[in-house]
Structures are given as C-alpha cells and as structure tokens.
Amino acid sequence: MSNRTNTAGKDIRIKIRGLTKAFGPKVILNDLDLDVYAGESLVVIGGSGTGKSVLLKCMLGLLRPDAGSIEINGQEIVGLGSDDMEQVRRKFGMLFQYAALFDSLSILDNVAFGLTQAHGVPKKEAHRIALEKLSAVGLGERFASKFPAELSGGMKKRVGLARAIATTPETLFFDEPTTGLDPVMGDVIDQLIVKSVKELGATGLTITHDMDSAKRISDRIAMLYDGKITWVGPTNELEKTDNPYVHQFINGLLDGPIKISFANSDRAAG
Template structure:
C-alpha cells in the first residue's frame, strides 16, 4: 500500500503533502506524503535520524517546513495567519517523551496549565477538572498537590497524559510514550492511550521505536525512511507488508536494505 491511505478509509484529519525540510546541507524531510485518518490511531515508525521528530514539530508549528502543505481538517496551516494557527493548535494535545512537566508547579497545576494559561480559566474551576483527568489515567486526588519530583517515572508519564487530554483535544500527539518505562508500566501507558483516544474520539499520532507499543496502540502504521514515507497501511498488514525496509525494521534484523549506523572512533 502506498503512503497515502486509500479512499476507503475515514476522511483525513491531517494530510501531509510533499513536506520538505533541510537544515543547511542536511536534508531531513524529502517530500513526505501521508494521510492520517480522522478518529484513528496512526503510529509513525522509523530509525533515528529519519525525520520523525522534525515532522512532528512541523505539524505542531514549532518548525517551519521549506515547502509542501500540512492540512488539518482541509486547511493548509502553513498559509494561515498567526491567530488562525493558534486556533488550530487549540485542537491539539501533546504527550512529550520526557513528560516535560514543570517542576515548580504541583501535579494538578501541570494538568490544568493549558486551561488556566490558554483559556484563562480560574484555578478554582480548573483544579476539579485536573483531578478528574488524573482519575482517567488512574491517579487519585491525593496526587494532585504533590510535585513532579515526588512521582515515579510512570506516574509522571500519566500526569503528562492527563495534561494532554485536559482540554479534550481533537488531535493527540505522543512522542515515544513508553521510553524509559519498564515493560509492565509501558503496557499500562499503552492501555491508557487506547482508552483516552477512544473516550475522546480523537485522532492520535504517535512516533515510537517500541514495536510492542506499535502493535498495541496503532490502527494505522506508516514508516518513514530518509525523509519520505515508504509504506503505510493498517496494523493487520504490518507483518505482511512486502516491504523489505519495513520487514527489517519491525523484526530488528541487522541484515537488510537499512544499513547499520556505525560511528568511527
């Protein structure tokens, strides 16, 4: 199956059209094309340095692509004004790889950060919402007034997830959501991601190296290699993709078309 999903799938929530990005002489994105279906969980896989994180930052508006189009709900956000882009970003929730919690804020203040700063919601209204969202990720009210440093890595990841869903976004981004977690806690986070996406009816986009996580949270999978999407399709087709790059990557084989990245001393 090509990188653009077929017309038999749900309508596109996000569409990437020939997106390119270079940093000096380093070409990171070389014409990335991908359609991300509405209301489904799409996972982007690929090795280090293939452009996954840069692509995510382009969609979020943190990096400006050199060329191409990024459409959300049919609107090319690269051609919109600053206010329109801010409005579009209000639809998005993000779980960062390292949690990215504010050390000086309590847990509930972290969860409610977007509500209070983005929507100017008073603290007395925001705190009950934050506690409710913490409950949705399996954390009790007793955690609300603690600080991030008092939590385990798995609990911090749950707090990050609660913050991502606090504003009930239409789109959720997950950047390596299980990195640094033991297999049991990684399974918990994967379950929570599936549940939160289902509860919100959201469109989810994840980037990860963790194939266990891919198989658990993905409806659709897309592989990026050397700045282009070389395959995409439903999770059920991943093992039989017929693409040698995909096959090598998902099985972690040293032999195949993807060369080993070895640095000289």
C-alpha cells in the same frame, strides 16, 4: 510505492503533502506525503534520527518546513502566524517524550494549565476537571499537590497524558510514549493512550520505535525512512507486507536495505 489502503469516505484530519525540511545540508524530510484520518490512531515508526520528531514538530507548528503543505481539518498551517497557530493548537493535545511538565507548578496546576491559560476555564472548574483526568490515568488526589520533581518517570508520563487530554482535544500527539519506561509501565501507558483516544473520539498520532507499543496502540502504521513514508497500512498487514524496509525494521535485522553508517563505530564499539 506506498501501499495505501482504501479508506475512501473517511474525513482526513491531517493531510501532509510534499513536506520537506533540511537542517543545513542534511535533508531530514524529503517530499513526504501522509494522511491521518479522523478518529484513527496512526503510528509512525522509524529508526532513530530518521526525522520522526521533526515530522511531529512540523505538524505542531514548532518547526517551519522548507516546502510542502500540512492541512489540519482543511486549514493550511504552514506559514500561519503565531496567533492563528495558537487557535489551531487549542484543539491539540501533546504528550512529550519526557512529559515536559512545568516544574514550577504543582501536578494539579500542570494538568489544569491548558484549561486556565488557553481556554479561559475558571480555576475552580479547571481543578475539578484536572482531578478527574488525573484519576482517569490512575493518579489519586494525593498526587495533586506534589511537584513534578517528586514523581517517577512513569508517573510523570501519566501526568503528561492527563495534561494532554484535559482540554478534550480533537487531535492527540504522542512522542515516544514508552521510551524510558519498564515494559509493564509501558503497557499501562499504551492502554491509557488507547482508552483516552477512544473516549475522546480523538485522532491519535504517535511516533515511536517500540514495535510492541506501536502494534498495541495503532489502527494503522506508517514507516518513515529516508525522509519519506515508505509504507503505510493497517496494523494487521504490517507482518504480511513484502516491503523490505518494514520487514527489516520490525524484525530488527542487520541485513537489508536500511543501512546504518558505522563510520564512527570504532570509538562507539571500543
């Protein structure tokens, strides 16, 4: 079914095969296959509750899949022990949906956290790098000593981005980077993401349902529906595809193969 583009010759950074995850009787991911190539920016789109976050958490090793395999740089991470997984995560950077900054630490310590804790960089050096990364996301030195609670949502996201790129990771994950932001700030975050991924030469994997954002930051787009990747291809082919799921999703149509259950809609609509 999947409309794979010919990307032969590129290194596969993340290779997912047969990934299955269920919570009780509810199957979220069902025999899912996906390749993410080194140096590309792949965006996974899909409606709310289709399992985008579950997919991301499986890749980060925060959730254990029921079946299937996830290889990162050729290393199988499903079933890896916590110490080995920690080694794999050293090469990850992750921007959380609501930034997930440590509210007991200052902005500077938040950004420097990965460097000092996991990479053994001396504090002074880590703070220097952290200031550099903060200015890269457009936050001056005066923010360094503030605490997360003092910042707006957009600023938190930028600090989160600075924290994610501070350790110069090989792979960057973004969870709904523009959710909860105004369109201008969303655009700013998108540009920062593109810039950071390009500057680091990193591989980017983003999950979102914001189509404008997806088009801005992606080289390729994959659509998740019913626990599987129903379409994957270069961003410019997205509009041309005859895949009915993609067509319905990107145009926001009510009619189409994607059925939204209205079983409880009386109350919701009331």
